[in-house]
Amino acid sequence: MSMVRRSADMLVEFRQMFGGAGEAENRRILLGAEEMAGKGRLFNHMILRTGCEVAWHIHHGDCETYYVLKGRGAYSDNGVMTELGPGDTAFVNDGEGHSIRCISEEPLEVIALVLYTA
Amino acid sequence: MSMVRRSADMLVEFRQMFGGAGEAENRRILLGAEEMAGKGRLFNHMILRTGCEVAWHIHHGDCETYYVLKGRGAYSDNGVMTELGPGDTAFVNDGEGHSIRCISEEPLEVIALVLYTA
Numbered sequence: 001m002s003m004v005r006r007s008a009d010m011l012v013e014f015r016q017m018f019g020g021a022g023e024a025e026n027r028r029i030l031l032g033a034e035e036m037a038g039k040g041r042l043f044n045h046m047i048l049r050t051g052c053e054v055a056w057h058i059h060h061g062d063c064e065t066y067y068v069l070k071g072r073g074a075y076s077d078n079g080v081m082t083e084l085g086p087g088d089t090a091f092v093n094d095g096e097g098h099s100i101r102c103i104s105e106e107p108l109e110v111i112a113l114v115l116y117t118a
Numbered sequence: 119m120s121m122v123r124r125s126a127d128m129l130v131e132f133r134q135m136f137g138g139a140g141e142a143e144n145r146r147i148l149l150g151a152e153e154m155a156g157k158g159r160l161f162n163h164m165i166l167r168t169g170c171e172v173a174w175h176i177h178h179g180d181c182e183t184y185y186v187l188k189g190r191g192a193y194s195d196n197g198v199m200t201e202l203g204p205g206d207t208a209f210v211n212d213g214e215g216h217s218i219r220c221i222s223e224e225p226l227e228v229i230a231l232v233l234y235t236a
Binding site (some may be wrong): 002004005006007008010018027029033036037039040043045050062063065067069075077078082084085086087088089090091092093096098111113115116117118 | 119120121122123124125126128145147148153154155157158161163173180181183185187193195196200202203204205207208209210211214216229231233234236
């Protein structure tokens with residue numbers, strides 16, 4: 001069924017990500033697999049304040065895309081460090097790992113999408 | 119394989135959408151099914167200038183989510199008109215239709231995700 005979910009009604013979760021510094025603000029665009037036709041499990045607008053991070057983790061059975069909206073991040077692309085800024089896209093596949101940390105004064109804002117690979 | 123695609127290297131397509139007014143700027147975050155583990159066919163950052171629209175269309179075999187980043191849109195949610203602004207999410211399922219038109223002076227910026235439902 002079609003739906004419109006207003007900004008004020010978004011589910012917003014603050015959580016430490018894989019033991020990393022600080023807490024991420026996860027604004028959930030879709031609420032997991034049931035709203036994603038079973039094709040993925042996460043579609044979030046994620047906000048990381050200065051110094052906050054999603055610590056290193058490896059994906060199993062799924063792949064993840066980050067699309068940067070604002071701010072700058074120090075990013076590990078499966079072990080290779082680089083920097084991400086607005087408009088940059090980073091992708092890790094099943095079996096690969098990544099991490100990201102906000103290194104700008106303004107928050108790092110990212111659209112995150114996790115799709116199943118199986 | 120993991121990848122980082124820089125903003126400057128994004129594929130950007132300008133096209134009229136379903137016969138609607140003006141052209142949408144489609145900044146392709148992922149390049150279709152091959153980059154989406156076969157789970158969907160579109161993951162775009164779409165920009166509509168004032169008066170530009172994605173005209174009415176019905177989805178067959180897939181579902182689409184719009185997540186508004188900036189600007190305001192007049193939106194048909196499967197035939198019911200409403201207005202969308204930043205942070206709002208709109209979803210249509212298989213067999214349902216929608217349209218959206220930029221009604222703000224600033225461009226309407228939307229993240230669009232199409233996942234297969236079959």
